[in-house]
Amino acid sequence: MDRPTSSPTIDLAPWQKADIDWRQAAGANLSVLAAAHAGFPALKPLLPIFEALTGIRVGYLMADETDMRTKRRVDLASGAGVYDVVPIGVTYLGEAHASGWLDDLSGPLNDPTLTDAAWFDVEDISQALRDLHVMDGSLLAIPYSSATGVFAYRKDLFARYNLSVPDSYAEIVAMKAKLQAALDKDGLQDTYAFATRAKIGAGRNTWMVISCIRAYGGEMLDANGRAIFNSPEAVRALDVYRDMITGAGTPPESEAMDIYQMRKLFGEGKLASMIVASDFFNQIDSPEKSPVWDRWDVAVIPRGPASRETSLWAWAWGINSASSQKRAAWLFTQWATSKATIDLLGTGVAPARLSAWEAKAFQGLGAPGLIVGTTWALNHATPSRLQTGIPEFPEAGLAASLAFSEIFFGAQVQETLDAAVKKVDGIMEKGPTKR
Template identity: 55%
Template sequence: ITMKETLQKALDDDGVKGVYAFTTRAMRGAGRNTWTTAACIRAYGGKFFDENWNAVFNSPEAVQAMEVYKNMITGYGSPPGSEALGFYEIVDMFAAGQLASMIAGVDHIVFINDPEKSQVADTWEADLIPKGPAARMTSPWAWSLGINSSSRKQEAAWLFLQWASSQPTMELLGTGISPSRMTLWDSKPFQDLNRPGWIKAAKWSWENGTLSRFRSGIPEFPEVGEIASVAFSEIFYGDPIQETLDEAVEKVNSVMEKGPTRKRAGQ
C-alpha cells in the first residue's frame, strides 16, 4: 500500500495526468479475482481449505489480506472502476500508458511488447510478485494437453503432443509465447528481449509456484469459486470483510458437504 501511494504521489507531484499507480484483477468470476486473491491470502498466512477440506478463508490472516487487497484495488492510486476490471482491461490500460504497475500473467508480454499496439513497449519491465508477511506466493496457471481415454487414436494423439511440446516446435513459435520448457527462457531470442526481470519472474513462478487447495482441480471448484468470487467482489464494493467472508465460508462448506472431495478423503 505504501509503495502504491508513494508512486501515485510522485506521479501527482510531477503533474502526470491520467496515469494511475496500480491495480489488479477484481472482476467477479471463478479464476478471475480468485486468481490473485488466492496468492494474497496465502502470502499473509491464510488458506482456503484446511486439511479436512473445511473452508477457512475467513481467518484473521485472510481478513488482513483482504483489507490490503481491497485498498490496492480501490484506494488512492487506483483507477476509477477498478472493482470491475479484469486482466484484459488492466493490460490494455498498462499498454496505453495509463497504469504504472500491475500484477499480470507471464504471457501478457504479447500485449505490452508490441510497439505497434503498446506505448510502453520499449520501457516496461517486470519483477517478482511482492512478498507478504508469511511468504511470497503466486497462482500458477497453464494450458494442458491431454488424451481422451476413450479415443481410438491415442497413439496419434500422443505423437502430436510430443511434437507440439517439443523444443524445436517451441523454438519456431519464438518469443510470442511463454514457453513450457525452462531451457528456452535462457535461449538467445528471449535474452535478446532485454527483459531480465520478466525472465527472472517467469522462471521463479514455474519453479516456486504452488496451487492452493482451492484451485487443485476439485470438482466443486466452479461452484465454490463463484461463491468466493462474489464475496470478494462485494468486499471491493464496500461490504464488511469479516461478515462477508463468514457468509461465503458457510456457503462453501455447504457445497463441500454435498460434494465428492470430502467423501474421497474419508471425511
C-alpha cells in the same frame, strides 16, 4: 484454404532427431480445439511442419476462451469425440477427470514406439505444472504454456520518480499513493499508478487474492477440505488487497478490473504497474503493439508477512477419451509441447519448459525480471488446495470470488468471509472430493 502437407522450405530435422516413427498415423485427420490467446495463435502457422513431418492432416479451430470452454464441455460431456485434442487448464481438470473425459497420457508418454523419452525430456517441463495435471496417478494433460502472478511496472516512471519496486503487498499500498501524486503533478492525468485483478469469477479475482491470503499465512481449505478463509490472516490479507485496488492511484472502476482491461491500459501507457499473469508480455513486446514496449520490466510477486506465494497456471493439451485418433492425437501433443516446437515459437508463447526461458528470444526482451519472476514461480510455487483441480472449484471458487468482490465494494471483511465460508463448506460437503 487448404494448406500444403509438404514443402521444400520446411526443415524437419529438429523433430526427426526423435527416435520414433512420426509417420505411423499418416493419413489420419485430426481435429484440434484451441483458444484464441495464450500461445495458441502462434502455433497455428507452424502446423504445416507437423503435417509434413507426420502426414497427419490437422483441423485447428481457435475460439475465444468462453466459446472454447463451451465447445469443449459440450463435446467432452456428450462423448461425441468431435475434437481429438483439447486445451485445458487446472480449473476444469477435476470435472474432466471425475467424468472420465480425458485419457491418461502416462501410457503414450512411456511408450517407446510413440515417445523418445530422451528427446522429449518431460523433466524440462516445470515439475509444479506437471503435478497440477496429475490426478489419482493419471497424467491428464501436457503443459504447453505457463502463467503466474508477477509485479509488472514501468521502469522509466519508477526511475523518474526515484521509486523502489515494492517487495510486499503493504509496500504497494504506500507506493501507489506516492506514484499517483507524482503522475498528477506532472499532468499525466490519464495515467494510473496500480491495478490488479478484481473481477468476479472463479479463476479471476480468486487467482491473485488466494495468493495474497496465503502470503499472509491463511489458506482457503484445510487438509480435510473444510473452508478456512475467514481466519485472522485471511481477514488481514483482504484488508490489504482491498486497499491496493481502491482509493488513490487506481483506475476508475478498479473494484471490478479484469485482466484484459489491465493489459490494455498498461500497453497503452496508461498504467504504471500491476500484479498480472506473466504471459502478458507478448502483447507489448514490439513497437507495433505498444508505445511502452521497451520501458517495462517485472519483479517477483510481492510477499506477505508469512511468505511469498503465487498461483501457477498452464494451458495444457489433453486427449479426448472419445477420440478415434489416439496415436495421431499423441503425436500432435508431443510435437506441440516439444523443445523443438517451443523454441521455434520464441516469445509467441509463455513456455512451460524451463529451458525455453533462457533462450535468446526472452533475453532480447530487455526485461530480465520477467525471466527471474517466472522461473522462480515455476520452480517454487505451491498451489492452494482449492486450486489443484478439484471438481468443486468452479462453484466454490465463484462463491469465494463473490465475497471478495463484495469486500472490494465496501462490505465488512469478517462478516462477508464468514458467510462465504459457510457457502463453500456446503459445496464441498455435497461434492465428489469428500465422497
